[in-house]
Amino acid sequence: MPHDARSCLDDIVHAADLIESFIQEYDHTAFEADEKTVSAVERQFTIIGEAMTRLHKIAPEITSRIREAREVINFRNVLTHGYDWVEIDNDDLPGLRGQINAILAEMDQSLLGRDAPNRHKRSPLEPK
Numbered sequence: 001m002p003h004d005a006r007s008c009l010d011d012i013v014h015a016a017d018l019i020e021s022f023i024q025e026y027d028h029t030a031f032e033a034d035e036k037t038v039s040a041v042e043r044q045f046t047i048i049g050e051a052m053t054r055l056h057k058i059a060p061e062i063t064s065r066i067r068e069a070r071e072v073i074n075f076r077n078v079l080t081h082g083y084d085w086v087e088i089d090n091d092d093l094p095g096l097r098g099q100i101n102a103i104l105a106e107m108d109q110s111l112l113g114r115d116a117p118n119r120h121k122r123s124p125l126e127p128k
Helices: 005-023 028-033 035-058 069-081 093-110
Strands: none
Touching: 005 035, 005 093, 028 035, 035 069
């Protein structure tokens, strides 16, 4: 299935939102003790890294605007290949999400006058 820049960016924002919803009530100790939540968070970080990798391949001019792009891609590789010694730190998620939302807003601006796609995927945890 072909990928486009918008879907990669949307996937990154959606996964970041899910991570924050998964861990919002945990302190570090409680988080590490909950294997199901750790696994879910690692999965979403893997999605973020894979989406960033795909984005870099199809739109390197966009990833060049994302300060953490290389770190995100590298972290995905560590999660996948060095899974047994990963330390998760989500402090960079708000900044990453902010950069990507700014790029998405620019893309939306460029679509004014055309039918802009509904880019927001509703999280199962998001109120209707």
